[in-house]
Amino acid sequence: MGAQKKRAAAATAAARVSEDPDDLARQPLQAILLADSFTTKFRPITLERPKVLLPLVNVPMINYTLAWLEAAGVAEVFVFCCAHSKQVIDYLENSEWFSQPNFTVKTIESHNIISAGDALRLIYEQNVIHGDFVLISGDTVSNMLLTQALQEHKERKKKDNNAVMTMIIKKSKPSPITHQSRLGTDELFMAIDPNTKQLLYYEDKADHSKGTICLDKMLLAENPSISLHNDKQDCYIDICSPEVLSLFTDNFDYQHLRRHFVKGLLLDDIMGYKIFTHEIHSSYAARIDNYRSYDIVSKDIIQRWTYPYVPDVKFCGNRATKLERRGMYRASEIEQSRSAQVGSFTVIGCGTKIGSNSKISDSVIGEGCTIGSNVLIEGSYLWDNVIIEDGCELRHVIVCDGVIMKAGAVLKPGVVLSFKVVIGERFVVPAYSKVSLLQQPTVHDSDEELEYADNSSGTVEFSSIQGTADQSNGEMTSESSEAHKPKLGTGGVGYIWSICEGGQEEEWRHSVAPIPEDKLAELSEAMDDDQELVTQDRTALSTSGELISDSNASEGDDNEDSKDDSVYFEKEVEATFLRAVEENVKVDHVILEVNSLRLSYNMTSADCAGAVFYSMMKLAVKTPHSSAN
Template identity: 55%
Template sequence: MAVKKGGKAVDVADDETPVPLQAILLADSFAQKFRPITLERPKVLLPLINIPMIDYTLEWLASAGVEEVFVFCCAHAKQITDYLGNSSWQTQPNFKVVPIESHDCVSAGEALRLIDERNVVRGDFILVSGDTVSNMSLKEVLQEHKERRKSDKLAVMTIVVKRSHASPVTHQTRLGNDELLLVIDPLTKELLHYDDGLLNNPNKARQVAVDRSLYLNKPSICLCTDLQDCYIDICSPEVLLLFTDNFDYQHLRRDFVKGILSDEISGNKIFTYELHGEYASRIDNLRSYDSVSKDIIHRWTYPIVPDIRFAGNNVGLKIERCNVYRENGVMLPRSARIGPSSVLGQGTSVDENCVISNSVIGRNCVIGRNVTIEGSYLWDNVTIHDNVTIQSAVICDGCVVRAGARVEPGTVLSFHVVIGQNFSVPSYSKISLIAQPTEEDSSDEELEYVEATSVTTESPQKLLEGEQQLTDITGSSPQMERNPPTVAWKESEVGPSGAGFKWFMRDESQEEEWRYSVAPIPAEKIEEMRLREEQAGVDDFDQDAGAVAEEEEEELDSVKKKRDFEREAEETFRRLFLDGVPEANVILEVKALRLGFNVEGSDCAAACFKSIINLALEEPFTKDSELFIIAKRLFSKWKAILRNYLTTEDDQVEVLLKFEEICSEPAGKAFAPIFCPVLRVLYDQELIFEDAILSWASEKQDAEEGDKIFLRQCEAFIKWLEEASEEDDDDDDDDDA
């Protein structure tokens, strides 16, 4: 085991002081997918079935045997540290939660470099984000990682993956993640290639080029597009050192993983561990937020489910038929209908004739008469007036939706937004009390809410119902000025007496908004994608067919060209052998032929060799021994001209392959029984050298049995060459000594 001491990695014996199992939990996701919500509250504190996301991750780590967790937080660090400081995690036995704050990290790479500077990690550790929900046991993957490390110190990381088929239409998983291509060695589980989102990028071809070096020395490789990255990593301490040594490593996958896989010099390796029957998912976007919420409600995450207590969240909760959960203090009339897969938070009141299904309602919400809520998420202290319809939306704390309003699928209402009476919020709208930053003020795509770090919302803004006024304004950001209390909201965006700014999606992201929403993918989008996929398939087929036809045509041209060259070259050599044409003239003619047909030097060697073989076959013989004597004589006579074309090892190997080809054809099968004796003649005449023969033999080792006929015939000769080579090496060593 390696630990850091004085900035360097040192080995510590396993029998020394035991090191507690540690984890690094990244409370920042360094992305923007939950905006505008995360401008006011960090994602890890957003409610997931009425419990902050980070509690799911901590609950799992505690149950899996982790003893010490370092929670790295940057944006909204005070909110996170205050929450952890006031939670029961601080008093949990055998489980220590240590916040690490930074106010200038803008990537996961910078976070890990800072942790490395703190010198707090003392052994192998778990690397996970604070938006991870899992019930997996860490025992097996840790054991596998440690056993691998004993035999291979370059095995620096094991990443957890699971089967998760992508849609054949959208090429996305149910979590909203793009289809992932992994290349894995099935024998060792080593990760050889990692490509996220390539197959879903319309600007790239659907064909994927796999580097030939990945499979050259491996019996087999697996190309997987049905695996999901769980973003749970078992890391050696060297991972932190690698981030410190490589300042261009920012993103965990795009930079670090791909950097390790492409770095042939260091030799570091990453391996995979596939989950079977256990649950692990990361909430990366609103679609995965919806999917994971449903998985929790349907109890796929057991024992981490709503009716089993989390530390510090002990409110009474009952589970009823069809996965309906109710906390204590819910007021529910007989006329209200609560459909399957729904959760009602403590202190919430529901009025007459309401219909709620597949939805999570937070705590202390007020829902009026004749309200329909389907597939939506209402957080705490939300007020819904009479005759409102809400479909597949996310409505944050303190929002008010006035009577008769309609919230269309995919809508996100950030904290304390007010929707006016009878106003219809268009699909995929995002509305916030914080104005959308200008493009110039917008941060890099890697940042989730770093520019809002100076905005504190310990006491959230409260909207005086019926008045266009904000009170209790607690802070501001240089990039995003909060609005004065008398701001006039646009009625076209939030309706009469509404409050909020509508965020407009950039042109390049507006079309893709449906991919990452809690709303089901619209039928017209599915049909559009299906037609596009069909067309892409036709185009790919046409391109492939054209490419195959072109390739076949080129191959036929190449074969024809070689055959024509061989015929012309053989005829030229025959004039030398039989008609006495001067050798210099023949060499010039063959050189001109080579240039004219654009062939390799090895083709000249093969043509000359075949000419001599054909010459031998034309002489009368009745026995193998007679043919051997003829061939030996001819090779001795014409060795000077043949040697002229056997200048490299490749040329010599090509001649041996040509000899095999001749012996396998009907016209030259008479040479098959004397292949090895002729090879010895070529060796004795110094036409074919030892290295070429051994290279040829090495190439044939992995061939099919039917292609090893002549190799087996030469086994004794090859063994003699190998032993002679070893003796020469020993003599050289003695001379050096």
């Protein structure tokens, strides 16, 4: 009966789309954008503001996603809103997105949804998707061209109706932490057919015994060659056939897009649905899943990996800043003391004031901030209207709108200050602390995807709150303020959240702060232990002759890493050079981008000169000319 039910649902979905592939190709491309992350990793911030509206280099996250969808040729976007839905809808209605030509943005609202699976079931019931669509969350940044991946998806669909989904993946950038992603996510294992690019296995390391993975024997028996990867990054951009929505409707166990849906399809041997991959190389794509990935993606934007979505380019309502030397961006109408020092890879928002002898480096400062004298800010993110009084120190922290730091206060690495918190004079906030005007909930739901929010009003309700906060002016009631003054120093306002049991590792893995040296040492020891297991596994797998692993198929890969990096570096420099010629980019901007590539690939100035010269000669050969010229 279960199989019959699945077949009926698939037939219903297929009936909604023309059987002629050419008709399908003529359908305007649609997209579903999930404006709710269905996670709690950005607490306490997301208790007051939805994640997609949090500023990313002074631009709300959702703007990066919508700008890319428009540039990628999407004609209609359905933005699904749940937690803080009113804030999201109000923002979009008052933005430029509702008036873009040839690009329609529509919102779908629900207050009873607790997972991505529930959201897709609701969208299916509304019958608004009529062909292939892009599935993406509103916390994703990309500049990739969608044409090739979309074409591959359509061609596969013509040959095989079971090819329902194409996942965008990317090779992970080198990281000093070999056993975890630079984005702070779990290590990902994927098995892919090297010929067809079909996804055969998908698992993150969190679900495995340390250093080992288990593959079904039938997987090896049914596939003559398999490529195993632990160096791929899931970009969380999916091209889907409309049947995908019906599959969620037919399987209410599908809640999470990866843990339930993708793994469920890979294990389903009844219907035979298939997922394929499309790997991007020179383009950028990443999802902001935690505070560490927030930090990394911000740095990538500042270093122009995400071009044209960079601070000095205006896209849909953002205030473009001026690119200056050493990757420094400054907006107009700022007041900066002559003795203040603003370092490289720093963004200063409009209307910000910086006092004498203050030092700011590798940081993003929002609009309307006031920074006093002798302030040190390093590797940090200050949002709008923040007040930092004289003598404060901030290293690798996130400070939300309206926060006030009294004179001499110190934020240790990894601290997150939520909206309108006040830190008292000379108070030192311990590392990795989360501080909010809202008291930490005492009851934790077992489902990590459930956010504690009253979605209709954008407020938060907790039965455990003893002191209340006036959200309009950021002040606590007298009883609560007196009770919590000592916790944040004299004049301090807010609650320091305690670290949940077993959450110490998550704190440093997901923080904007650099990973402590002792943790790096532990990871290095774990790497040595796991390497022995991997070596043993290689021997066992290679004798079968049926499994071709990336790590096993070419033992010389390690020796060729530098060669691969050199090839990728030259290609990226060539792409930068050609774009500069075609778009008449200023020479200073080109130099900055090439230097960013040099640092990213650990190349020398001579390598840069060689790559630029090669690009020039290649363009010259291709350009029509004659002796008369």
